[in-house]
Amino acid sequence: LKLMEGKARQVYEVLQHVQGIDDLGLLRNIGQPELHADLDERRMASYGVSKSDANAVLEMAVGGKQASQMYEGERKFPIRVRYEPQYRESPTEVAALMVPTQSGKTVPLNEIADIKQVTGPSLIYRDDNTRFSAVKFSVRGRDLGSAIAEAQEKVNKAVVLPKGYSMKWTGDFENQRRASQRLAQVVPISLALIFFILFILFGNLKDAGLVLLNVPFALIGGIAMLLITHTNFSISAGIGFIALFGICIQNGVILISVFKQNMLNKMSLDRSLSEGVASRVRPVVMTALMAIIGLMPAALSTGIGSETSKPLAIVVIGGLLTGTVLTLFIFPLIFERTYRAEHTHYADDLPANRKLVTH
Helix, strand or coil: CHHHHHHHHHHHHHHCCCCCEEEEEECCCCCEEEEEEEECHHHHHHHCCCHHHHHHHHHHHHHCEEEEEEEECCEEEEEEECCCHHHCCCHHHHHCCEEECCCCCEEEHHHCEEEEEEEECCCCCEECCEECCCEEEEECCCCHHHHHHHHHHHHHHHCCCCCCCCCCCCCHHHHHHHHHHHHHHHHHHHHHHHHHHHHHHHCCHHHHHHHHCHHHHHHHHHHHHHHHCCCCCCHHHHHHHHHHHHHHHHHHHHHHHHHHHHHHCCCCHHHHHHHHHHHHHHHHHHHHHHHHHHHHHHHHCCCCCHHHHHHHHHHHHHHHHHHHHHHHHCHHHHHHHHHCCCHHHHHHHCCCCCCCCCC
């Protein structure tokens, strides 16, 4: 316990120099007086005293021993026998207690044991049947991920644990780590469901794949904005990416639908693309602009709760900036390269009962 408390003190001193860490404290164990009786087996053997007899006397004197039970209706209460206070108030009085021997005689407890009063822990903290000493703190004015990353780096350099000891970061950080693991499962599933819906909408893998190309366009801006603002990835940022994917995929569906509608109307491929972009540039840009303006206060906030809303706003703003520009200028070029060879046969190959999605 003393070793763990010493290591906890070292961690405490290191965390004092980490920016953003506040309300730092130790789970202190003030201690309480304890009576220790160290039985000497050699002396016990010479007097003919067994350990069970010695322990029975100590138990009855200090804590009391259950002799019977009392029943009141359906409830039962133990009846404990205990020495009078004058026989157990100090180590000297406990040492004078008489212990029976195997020959029927008695011997003072201090003849077979060393009795002393020490200060022991008033409470032993345990987790999963393992003792621990804890350092608690809060994070203010900074996102949790970057604060813990810096704290872990400094603590690992300054505090060396002996073999058999380990250090664990729990609390909100552990919850965030678990949520990140769940998010890593949710994002691929979400993209797979989006792809399946797009396949049902367009009826072919080519158009569904083209629409999903808008996802990397959004990723570029979101990741770049996180790097520029020195913001760590968090659950809030992950949710921002998921929302961003939906907006950019919607833009892709709008453009592909109008491109194919123009092609169905016997327009040339170049004209289909140019008129399609021209006719849809306003709703696409206005959607992005309104979202950016609405999220700007959250992206610039520094007050309480900003560590949750700020990463989401930063990701969405950055992703919309690059996603909108690349969707309007690069996505039509990719579509043109994909459909150039088969454009002349497109109208003939299109099923008569096929209805195109328009916006």
